[in-house]
Amino acid sequence: MKELHSFSWYAKHVKKHLPKDAFKPVPARLFGGLAYLLITVTSFLLIGLLNFHPLINLLFSVVIGCSFAGMGFLGHEILHGTVVRKPWLRDTLGAIAFFPLTTGPKLWRKWHNMEHHVHTQHEENDPDAWPTLEKISKMKAFRWVYRLPFSVRAFFSFASLTVQFTAHSMKMFTMYIKEFKPKTQPKVWLQIALPWATWISLIFVMGLEKWIFAFLIPLLIANFIVMAYISTNHRLNPLVPVNDPLANSLTVTVPKWVDVIHFNFSYHTEHHLFPGMSPKYYPLVKKHIKEMWPERYHEMPMGKALKALWNTPRVYFENYELVDPNHGTMYGSLGYGLDPDNVKSKTVSTTPKNTKAQE
Numbered sequence: 001m002k003e004l005h006s007f008s009w010y011a012k013h014v015k016k017h018l019p020k021d022a023f024k025p026v027p028a029r030l031f032g033g034l035a036y037l038l039i040t041v042t043s044f045l046l047i048g049l050l051n052f053h054p055l056i057n058l059l060f061s062v063v064i065g066c067s068f069a070g071m072g073f074l075g076h077e078i079l080h081g082t083v084v085r086k087p088w089l090r091d092t093l094g095a096i097a098f099f100p101l102t103t104g105p106k107l108w109r110k111w112h113n114m115e116h117h118v119h120t121q122h123e124e125n126d127p128d129a130w131p132t133l134e135k136i137s138k139m140k141a142f143r144w145v146y147r148l149p150f151s152v153r154a155f156f157s158f159a160s161l162t163v164q165f166t167a168h169s170m171k172m173f174t175m176y177i178k179e180f181k182p183k184t185q186p187k188v189w190l191q192i193a194l195p196w197a198t199w200i201s202l203i204f205v206m207g208l209e210k211w212i213f214a215f216l217i218p219l220l221i222a223n224f225i226v227m228a229y230i231s232t233n234h235r236l237n238p239l240v241p242v243n244d245p246l247a248n249s250l251t252v253t254v255p256k257w258v259d260v261i262h263f264n265f266s267y268h269t270e271h272h273l274f275p276g277m278s279p280k281y282y283p284l285v286k287k288h289i290k291e292m293w294p295e296r297y298h299e300m301p302m303g304k305a306l307k308a309l310w311n312t313p314r315v316y317f318e319n320y321e322l323v324d325p326n327h328g329t330m331y332g333s334l335g336y337g338l339d340p341d342n343v344k345s346k347t348v349s350t351t352p353k354n355t356k357a358q359e
Ligand SMILES: [Zn+2]
Pocket: 116, 120, 233, 234, 268, 272
């Protein structure tokens, strides 16, 4: 097995090569958020006040959905403190940016900054990691899912990307609410209740049909866009005992203009090295990582990553393998035998301690 290093180990080596400015907040990122906000409000008004043909309204849905996703990417950045430093301002702006995705800043910072970043791809402690075979064999309710044919499961898991962010966010709320101090809990409640109350009351203002175009369809589109990244960030990588971003994260590549409108969210390995750095500087970080550890670094076009995701099951076996519990077919993970250009399975016994992956 490869020697693993923590993200701070990599960060220490890369930091020396970066300019001081790279560690300063970049408030100018907010102009992008303002643009998305204006586009969203204008589209809402147009749908609400005028009576367009449903196909025209559907075009607005796409525009709003893309804006919701863009605001979510900026919200992620804001709540890492890379846009403004003052906590109250950071949380207020983060709340606005995450308003469409109905996630509150306090919950997000707990779930994402404190749990996902600190325990990335840890079997038990990363709330975003996919389960192991051992874990799902205890979840009786889910077992029938794995009896469905592989392609049917792949189809449904891709279709579920349209709701996964919102659903997972609600799960995180129920999981973590008790961990907040009693004094803070009402704020966490308010931060999730306020967006939902606003969006739901809009039904009575706009009418159901217009609301579907203005909010519901855009929410599904935004979920799909953010999940297209989130699902490829780590799900092809192994679970690891040490939080090594070069082993447990994947950077996807997208056309330059997509990086512009998505605030460089594609640079996920870089983000795990320096979560407190503005993504504006991630191309520079990438250059240094590729110079220092080219054999450890994983990157691939987004389309290829999604295809590999489609072709592999989402259950971990012995941390480094992905297994289809239905047939016992096994696939490697990135860095451990998975070739995204040619995804191949092997049939191996899933009895623990019986495979090479145990090493
Ligand atoms: Zn991540």
